[in-house]
Amino acid sequence: MTPYTKEQVLLQAENVCLNYGDKSVLRDINFTISNIVRPGMSQGQVISLLGRSGIGKTQLFRLMAGLQQPNSGKITLYGDKEVQAGDMGVVFQHYYLFEWKTIHQSLLMATRQNPALKGNEKEAIEKWANAFEITDSLHKYPHHLSGGQRQRASILQQLLKGSDFLLFDEPFSGLDVCVLDKVVDMLLQVSVSDELKTLVIVSHDIETSVAISDTVFILGKEEGKEGATVKREIDLLERGLAWQKDVRREQAFIDTLDEIKASL
């Protein structure tokens, strides 16, 4: 098995609760995302957050992005800093883009928020646009792009901002199989682009999410209790199911999918 260690804490949720009126939506959410280190490699983290429709995934997503505050508990980065809006790159389900700007203009704006790209903004856009196969779309407006092109542009826009954390709400929905493969490849490229890069994927597509993740959190309700919590954490590293191109063919992968479906 590929050697790895888990080192410093990147993100931690502690006793996070969210209510609407007297209705509990999220209850006692606790989990930790640590930096996974592989000797001699730049290796980011890919986390899937899975759960049934309406369970609270998007609500937790909003809390993690700092777009909303929990009623109690907290989400911190690097051990102490409470998460705030703007700390993370956020890719919403409907791929938000500035409709009045060309893709290139939007991407340029994103690169200007990233000190690491100073002086090399245009080269960075060129390099990633090529990798994401949207070079031909750069000088178009979003409404002239296909759904898949919009999605890739929107992911790239968040990527170029340079935040360590990227959150995706349903990144695989509505894509045909070929585009889906491209998006998966892209996410993997992003995840290994930096040691601290952490992707959190909220999705209904269990198979695709699990195939590219190292850790899975399952959001669900415990018997007799209102409000969803992280019912299970599955460490795909321990099972030897992370970082393998053909993982979907492995029996252990198929068994893990069955196990996840049974606990949703």
Ligand SMILES: Nc1ncnc2c1ncn2[C@@H]1O[C@H](COP(=O)(O)OP(=O)(O)OP(=O)(O)O)[C@@H](O)[C@H]1O
């Ligand atoms: N503003 C609100 N006021 C009251 N309840 C809300 C509000 N927003 C969301 N909820 C409730 O929170 C729960 C979780 O919703 P959420 O959108 O997080 O589900 P989800 O897991 O993302 O579902 P899906 O997979 O369908 O996207 C739902 O029961 C929803 O009705």
Ligand SMILES: [Mg+2]
């Ligand atoms: Mg949702």
